Amino acid sequence: MSSVSTKELIHAYVQLPGVLRENFKELRSQAKENLDTCAFTTKKDEEWRFTDLKSITSNKFESVDTGIAQADLELDEYHLPEAMSSRLVFIDGNFSPSHSAIEGMPDGVIVGNINDFPEHEQLRSHLGTMTNYEDDVFVPLNDVNFQDGTFIFVPKETVIEQPIHILNVFTHRNNPHFVTPRVLFVGEMYSKATIIEEHIGLSDNVYLNVPVNEFRLYSGAHVHHARIQRDSKNASHISRPVAMLDAHAEYHSYTICLGSKLFRNEPRVIQNAEEVDFTVDGLVLIDGEQIADTHSIMDHRFSHGNSHQLHKVVVNDQAHSIFNGKIFVAKDAQKIDSFQENRNLLISDTGKVNTKPQLEIFADDVRCSHGATIGQLQDEEVFYLQSRGLTEQKSRELLVYAFALESVESMAVKSVEELLLKEVIAYTNRD
Amino acid sequence: MLEIRNLHAVVEGEELEILKGVNLTVNKGEIHAIMGPNGSGKSTLSKVVSGHPEYEVTEGTILFEGEDITEMDADERAHLGLFLAFQYPVEVPGITNKTLLREAYNTIARANEREELDPLEFEDYLVSKLEIIEMKDEFLNRSINTGFSGGEKKKNEIFQMAVLNPRLSFLDETDSGLDIDALKVVSDGVNKIASPENAIVMITHYQRLLNYIKPDFVHVMMNGKIVKSGDISLAEELEANGYDQMQKELA
Numbered sequence: 001m002s003s004v005s006t007k008e009l010i011h012a013y014v015q016l017p018g019v020l021r022e023n024f025k026e027l028r029s030q031a032k033e034n035l036d037t038c039a040f041t042t043k044k045d046e047e048w049r050f051t052d053l054k055s056i057t058s059n060k061f062e063s064v065d066t067g068i069a070q071a072d073l074e075l076d077e078y079h080l081p082e083a084m085s086s087r088l089v090f091i092d093g094n095f096s097p098s099h100s101a102i103e104g105m106p107d108g109v110i111v112g113n114i115n116d117f118p119e120h121e122q123l124r125s126h127l128g129t130m131t132n133y134e135d136d137v138f139v140p141l142n143d144v145n146f147q148d149g150t151f152i153f154v155p156k157e158t159v160i161e162q163p164i165h166i167l168n169v170f171t172h173r174n175n176p177h178f179v180t181p182r183v184l185f186v187g188e189m190y191s192k193a194t195i196i197e198e199h200i201g202l203s204d205n206v207y208l209n210v211p212v213n214e215f216r217l218y219s220g221a222h223v224h225h226a227r228i229q230r231d232s233k234n235a236s237h238i239s240r241p242v243a244m245l246d247a248h249a250e251y252h253s254y255t256i257c258l259g260s261k262l263f264r265n266e267p268r269v270i271q272n273a274e275e276v277d278f279t280v281d282g283l284v285l286i287d288g289e290q291i292a293d294t295h296s297i298m299d300h301r302f303s304h305g306n307s308h309q310l311h312k313v314v315v316n317d318q319a320h321s322i323f324n325g326k327i328f329v330a331k332d333a334q335k336i337d338s339f340q341e342n343r344n345l346l347i348s349d350t351g352k353v354n355t356k357p358q359l360e361i362f363a364d365d366v367r368c369s370h371g372a373t374i375g376q377l378q379d380e381e382v383f384y385l386q387s388r389g390l391t392e393q394k395s396r397e398l399l400v401y402a403f404a405l406e407s408v409e410s411m412a413v414k415s416v417e418e419l420l421l422k423e424v425i426a427y428t429n430r431d
Numbered sequence: 432m433l434e435i436r437n438l439h440a441v442v443e444g445e446e447l448e449i450l451k452g453v454n455l456t457v458n459k460g461e462i463h464a465i466m467g468p469n470g471s472g473k474s475t476l477s478k479v480v481s482g483h484p485e486y487e488v489t490e491g492t493i494l495f496e497g498e499d500i501t502e503m504d505a506d507e508r509a510h511l512g513l514f515l516a517f518q519y520p521v522e523v524p525g526i527t528n529k530t531l532l533r534e535a536y537n538t539i540a541r542a543n544e545r546e547e548l549d550p551l552e553f554e555d556y557l558v559s560k561l562e563i564i565e566m567k568d569e570f571l572n573r574s575i576n577t578g579f580s581g582g583e584k585k586k587n588e589i590f591q592m593a594v595l596n597p598r599l600s601f602l603d604e605t606d607s608g609l610d611i612d613a614l615k616v617v618s619d620g621v622n623k624i625a626s627p628e629n630a631i632v633m634i635t636h637y638q639r640l641l642n643y644i645k646p647d648f649v650h651v652m653m654n655g656k657i658v659k660s661g662d663i664s665l666a667e668e669l670e671a672n673g674y675d676q677m678q679k680e681l682a
Contacts, residue, residue, distance in 0.1 A: 379484065384521035387481050388535040388591065389509035389542070398534070402525025402574075 023118040027128040031143030050322045050354045051293045055236045055262045061178040061208045063145060064092045071098045075169060078200060080415045083165035086111065088150055090168045093179040095148035099167075106158050114149035114182060122153050122186045130214045130242040133266065138238045142180040142212040149182030154191035154221075163194040163413045168211070170232060172203035181211040187221035194224040194412050201232025201259060209260070213241035217249035219273070224412040225253040228420075231260035233288070239265040247273035254411065257284040257292045258423055268297040271333070275304040282309075283404055283420075285427045287316035294322070300329045300336045309340040314400055314427070315351035322354045327368055329361040336366040344374040345403050347396070397428035432496060432630050433457040433480075433599055439490035440479045449475045451655035452491070457599065460627040464641055465634050466666060467652035468674040473634045474518060476652070477601040481515040482508045495599070509535075510542035512598030516588035516605050523575040528587065529557060531575055532594050539595060560593045563620045582613035589620040600624075602633045606640035618643030638670040653678060
């Protein structure tokens with residue numbers, strides 16, 4: 001596609017009233033500078049070559065007023081039974097204390113709104129330090145504009161049993177607007193937590209969702225991180241989740257893309273010391289004219305790292321999936337074991353898939369491999385099920401369901417697994 | 432029960448005829464064996480009868496219980512009580528045997544206005560059928576044919592047959608690739624299922640299977656047609672003299 005000029009994109013942002021608040025002043029003013037100078041230039045076109053950004057560039061997005069979130073909004077149906085006392089709710093980017101519930105956390109644990117802890121030492125030392133996306137407007141946009149956000153701190157050797165549910169809700173608003181959810185997670189040595197980050201559009205309105213996540217795992221920390229994207233079908237979602245891992249840390253992430261017109265996810269996991277283990281899995285179910293683009297980086301900077309990526313995609317109608325998975329192994333990072341797999345199932349004749357594994361390995365004693373497949377349902381499979389009495393439609397649904405299931409089964413939380421099964425069934429039943 | 436009249440069929444979109452005028456009548460309570468050399472069209476016949484979309488009937492009719500099923504979809508034929516045990520059962524990772532069978536059983540029940548079974552009733556029903564193929568409960572929760580040995584796959588076909596209780600079953604090379612123990616289990620299973628109310632058509636290359644499942648009728652298929660029919664002695668003749676000899680005689 002043709003390149004998107006800097007001005008087209010920037011235009012939408014610089015006119016926004018970027019409220020430079022007192023909190024995180026340094027981060028914000030630095031970001032403001034970047035935003036003013038950084039260019040979404042043609043030299044980066046390779047990174048955006050396949051991605052049609054029309055749904056962003058054809059709109060002018062306003063920022064959302066800060067203030068009180070709608071306290072009377074009915075959100076019970078989105079609650080997870082496992083997280084009834086470990087939930088943070090943000091409505092159009094504003095923290096909603098009345099919808100949130102944090103109780104019974106172990107001593108020293110912080111789970112709360114980032115603005116309530118601006119001077120916290122861990123927050124000050126980590127916020128904004130991991131997100132070095134090159135020539136990027138989206139991270140600075142979030143830096144400048146995030147109002148509320150999530151701060152989670154888990155002290156040394158502390159285990160949070162219940163999953164923490166971060167629920168980002170987008171209500172109906174008439175004008176296109178943008179929201180910049182923010183998460184900073186800091187897990188100290190040998191701590192353990194499960195985070196479920198969800199984005200839900202309650203309407204089908206136009207908005208731009210630009211979440212930035214920073215996960216800092218100290219030695220031996222374990223984190224499961226599920227990300228569920230059910231944005232409005234006319235929304236655009238540009239995600240920047242980063243995790244940085246110290247020795248013996250484990251980080252397992254699963255991203256599920258169901259909603260939004262445009263989804264661009266750029267997960268990065270950085271191996272910051274020896275002996276880490278991480279996964280960057282994904283499941284994408286798209287149809288209509290949805291575009292789902294994953295550009296991931298698994299960045300091995302030290303020796304003895306294991307990483308695994310299974311990215312599964314189902315494409316129906318005219319939808320378009322893009323995958324670019326990078327595995328970096330630095331010169332002295334020996335004994336890396338990294339595997340990447342992108343499996344695509346095309347269930348229409350008009351869907352489109354671009355897939356590009358990209359391995360950049362500078363060490364000589366590593367095992368890195370990748371695989372990408374694009375397939376359709378096999379006639380013989382359909383006939384087999386049909387010969388047992390299932391209709392052709394049902395047979396196809398079941399086969400798609402089976403394809404998607406593998407990803408869903410790795411969910412650490414039962415109700416999330418059930419929720420996703422429902423979504424998978426709903427997807428396969430769509431006309 | 433089944434009446435095939437002058438059946439001609441081609442691979443969809445191609446000219447070459449694979450079935451060139453097959454006639455076959457199967458009645459309730461009967462067991463038939465169709466034998467023939469490779470490429471004679473016997474497997475194709477079973478696929479055409481069960482409605483494989485890869486084939487197109489160019490002439491002739493298939494009547495099942497008096498109803499013309501020639502143009503029906505495979506699932507509609509299954510609802511009427513037709514079953515095909517595949518020569519190469521398909522692996523379907525991610526869907527368990529139980530899920531498939533419950534969906535299949537209840538779909539067939541609905542189509543015939545019979546009572547569906549709820550999950551608990553169905554579980555009991557399934558377990559009661561396991562002994563037919565001497566398999567354990569965990570068999571139900573494995574993904575369909577995924578990672579199964581050749582013998583397990585064939586047993587699974589017979590298990591599905593037992594659960595769905597069809598009126599007419601085609602067993603396509605069910606004996607191929609089975610060791611003697613598995614062959615016994617599979618054929619015992621078929622014998623347990625066979626009843627005066629249903630019918631079975633075995634497709635096989637070798638006479639071996641017929642030592643375990645006794646057919647009432649044996650047909651020889653060559654070059655897309657049934658060229659000779661008789662009783663078990665026909666199979667013995669084939670075993671002794673081979674297909675070439677028979678071909679010469681017929682010519």
